[in-house]
Amino acid sequence: MGKRTVKVGITGKFGTRYGANLRKRVKKIEISQHSKHFCAACGKFAIKRKAVGIWHCNGPCKITFAGGAWSLHTVNSSTVKSTIRRLRELQDK
Numbered sequence: 001m002g003k004r005t006v007k008v009g010i011t012g013k014f015g016t017r018y019g020a021n022l023r024k025r026v027k028k029i030e031i032s033q034h035s036k037h038f039c040a041a042c043g044k045f046a047i048k049r050k051a052v053g054i055w056h057c058n059g060p061c062k063i064t065f066a067g068g069a070w071s072l073h074t075v076n077s078s079t080v081k082s083t084i085r086r087l088r089e090l091q092d093k
Contacts, residue, residue: 010034029070037072039063047072 005012010030011023018026037047039057046059055065055072068074 033070 008014008023009027011027014023014026033049036045037055038045039047039059039061041063042057042059042061044057044059047055047057047065049072050056050064052069053066055067057063057065065072068077
């Protein structure tokens, strides 16, 4: 079977609909949500998306995470995480 989609990849299902820029955005999001992510608990690339906002590690730890709808870590969660770390460091001093 030959290659069917070279440029469009996973968004080939949309055909010529919705415009090129929107299809590029969707491609980036869908590739991210279907790929495996790194698990900090067990140190393996084993986290996969189960449902909207639910991420599960299929590695040895079997931990379930709450995250973003399409990506494991959102921009806001990164900001909150760094703020909490900074406040903890100030509290320890």
